[in-house]
Amino acid sequence: MMQLRIDRGESAAPVRGRLAVDRVSIRFGTALALSELSFALAPGSFMALLGPSGCGKSTLLNAIAGFQPVETGTIQLDGTAVTGPGADRGVVFQQPWLFPWMTVRDNIAYGPRMRGLPRAEIAAQADTLLKVVGLAHAALKYPQQLSGGMQQRAAIARVLANDPAVLLMDEPFAALDAQTRSMMQAYLLEVWSKLPKTIVFVTHDIDEALLLSDRIIVMGTQPGRVIADLANLLPRPRPAEIAFDSHYLDLKKQCFDLIRAETLKSFTS
Amino acid sequence: MADRIAGASSGSRWQEQLVLLASLPLFLIGWEVISRSGIVNARLFPPPSDVAIATWGWARSGQLWTDLGMSVSRIAVGLTTGTTVGVAVGLATGQVRVVANLLTPIFQILRPIPPIAFVPIVILWFGLSELGKYFLVFWGVFFTVWMAAHLGVRRVDPHYLRAARMLGTPEYRLFREILLPAALPVIFVGIRTAVSIAFYTLVAAELAGTFAGVAYRIDVAQQNLQIGQVMGGLLLLGLVSSLSDRLFEHVSRRLVWWS
Numbered sequence: 001m002m003q004l005r006i007d008r009g010e011s012a013a014p015v016r017g018r019l020a021v022d023r024v025s026i027r028f029g030t031a032l033a034l035s036e037l038s039f040a041l042a043p044g045s046f047m048a049l050l051g052p053s054g055c056g057k058s059t060l061l062n063a064i065a066g067f068q069p070v071e072t073g074t075i076q077l078d079g080t081a082v083t084g085p086g087a088d089r090g091v092v093f094q095q096p097w098l099f100p101w102m103t104v105r106d107n108i109a110y111g112p113r114m115r116g117l118p119r120a121e122i123a124a125q126a127d128t129l130l131k132v133v134g135l136a137h138a139a140l141k142y143p144q145q146l147s148g149g150m151q152q153r154a155a156i157a158r159v160l161a162n163d164p165a166v167l168l169m170d171e172p173f174a175a176l177d178a179q180t181r182s183m184m185q186a187y188l189l190e191v192w193s194k195l196p197k198t199i200v201f202v203t204h205d206i207d208e209a210l211l212l213s214d215r216i217i218v219m220g221t222q223p224g225r226v227i228a229d230l231a232n233l234l235p236r237p238r239p240a241e242i243a244f245d246s247h248y249l250d251l252k253k254q255c256f257d258l259i260r261a262e263t264l265k266s267f268t269s
Numbered sequence: 270m271a272d273r274i275a276g277a278s279s280g281s282r283w284q285e286q287l288v289l290l291a292s293l294p295l296f297l298i299g300w301e302v303i304s305r306s307g308i309v310n311a312r313l314f315p316p317p318s319d320v321a322i323a324t325w326g327w328a329r330s331g332q333l334w335t336d337l338g339m340s341v342s343r344i345a346v347g348l349t350t351g352t353t354v355g356v357a358v359g360l361a362t363g364q365v366r367v368v369a370n371l372l373t374p375i376f377q378i379l380r381p382i383p384p385i386a387f388v389p390i391v392i393l394w395f396g397l398s399e400l401g402k403y404f405l406v407f408w409g410v411f412f413t414v415w416m417a418a419h420l421g422v423r424r425v426d427p428h429y430l431r432a433a434r435m436l437g438t439p440e441y442r443l444f445r446e447i448l449l450p451a452a453l454p455v456i457f458v459g460i461r462t463a464v465s466i467a468f469y470t471l472v473a474a475e476l477a478g479t480f481a482g483v484a485y486r487i488d489v490a491q492q493n494l495q496i497g498q499v500m501g502g503l504l505l506l507g508l509v510s511s512l513s514d515r516l517f518e519h520v521s522r523r524l525v526w527w528s
Contacts, residue, residue: 084434099451114436
């Protein structure tokens with residue numbers, strides 16, 4: 001389950017985590033929040049969901065998580081329709097939402113405990129993940145005693161403990177300071193290289209999308225829909241200097257123009 | 270005050286301790302001087318030395334311990350039952366809308382009635398038995414604790430429930446694993462308020478006709494113009510109430526460390 005992935009070649013391609021969103025529409029009252037939205041993700045892919053605020057990025061993520069029922073269309077994970085929240089789709093929110101009455105270790109062990117795994121397995125799993133996220137020294141602390149970045153790392157570990165097929169991340173680093181954010185981005189890529197989950201990463205930060213993803217879906221507003229589906233083929237690892245690379249700049253400009261057009265639309269309408 | 274303490278240099282810290290230690294003695298000396306100076310009627314406003322003598326006599330006769338024991342037992346019974354029922358009902362109304370809609374209008378009418386207003390009817394219902402006293406303290410405690418438990422559950426951030434569900438928590442375990450611990454800090458604040466309310470209600474309860482109790486003794490001493498004992502009784506009530514509050518705060522900080 002915790003096998004290390006040597007490289008990102010086909011030989012080690014994961015088999016779980018095929019996510020298919022098919023013509024999904026969601027309505028809030030009379031307002032159409034999402035309209036006929038479709039895309040499919042291969043197992044182990046890292047997709048960034050970009051778009052101006054109010055375009056329904058979070059609504060879409062909540063629908064995949066099972067918090068938000070869809071009006072029409074289907075969402076399938078590895079061929080099974082999503083009908084509600086479940087441990088196969090781990091959500092990392094903007095705030096960590098760790099349980100403050102539990103130690104960091106108990107927070108990480110929570111999912112496996114709920115799923116009724118044997119005690120020894122829960123303990124081993126928690127200890128492994130504490131090491132993976134570099135929080136072994138803070139295992140017995142309470143979340144309130146940790147910094148924002150450490151809390152978010154614990155939140156990621158808590159979700160990974162369930163060995164989900166998909167990670168759904170809703171602007172997970174937006175509340176952190178710039179320094180911590182860039183460390184968290186590097187750290188997320190490191191974890192992803194070890195545990196290659198399918199990731200849907202909601203962000204409004206174009207640079208963040210470019211640095212992390214291998215695919216960028218840009219959403220438009222009124223109603224929320226896919227306006228562009230871009231492959232991000234920048235080579236990995238991606239050092240900070242990649243921001244000066246011409247491919248990087250082209251892609252950035254493309255995203256920038258798309259989002260600005262959408263933002264202007266919402267101002268003029 | 271707080272920022273001054275925080276900002277105090279180490280040199281003045283012992284001075285602050287000194288002022289703190291001198292506070293009560295200065296108060297007692299001032300009181301003694303004023304009472305004995307003749308500015309006020311010393312019979313109605315006896316000096317602390319007289320209060321101490323009266324209280325000592327009260328204690329030596331053994332009556333003080335009976336009175337204290339009776340009062341504390343009324344507080345204990347009323348507080349325990351009121352808290353238990355209040356938490357149980359509050360958790361129910363906080364979670365189940367039907368129960369909330371059924372009970373909240375009734376509680377909102379009954380809650381503002383001051384417990385002391387119930388004294389006449391409590392005497393008719395329970396006579397001079399202990400049950401009547403328990404009932405009055407219960408009445409004072411119940412609504413406060415109910416309200417805290419109700420709001421505590423209602424105000425649990427839905428993100429905790431989302432997090433729990435996406436981590437695979439079965440619906441029937443949400444209460445025990447998430448709702449209860451997330452609501453506990455609010456519930457404990459409510460119980461702490463209820464501890465003070467229990468003491469207010471105790472006074473009403475003991476004026477409802479009894480044979481022992483600190484508030485009852487204050488009433489009797491007043492009728493006999495034993496003002497020293499009246500004041501001793503008042504100080505005793507203040508002391509016990511404040512000790513209970515401190516004790517509860519200490520215990521709750523250990524029990525709900527995450528608040």
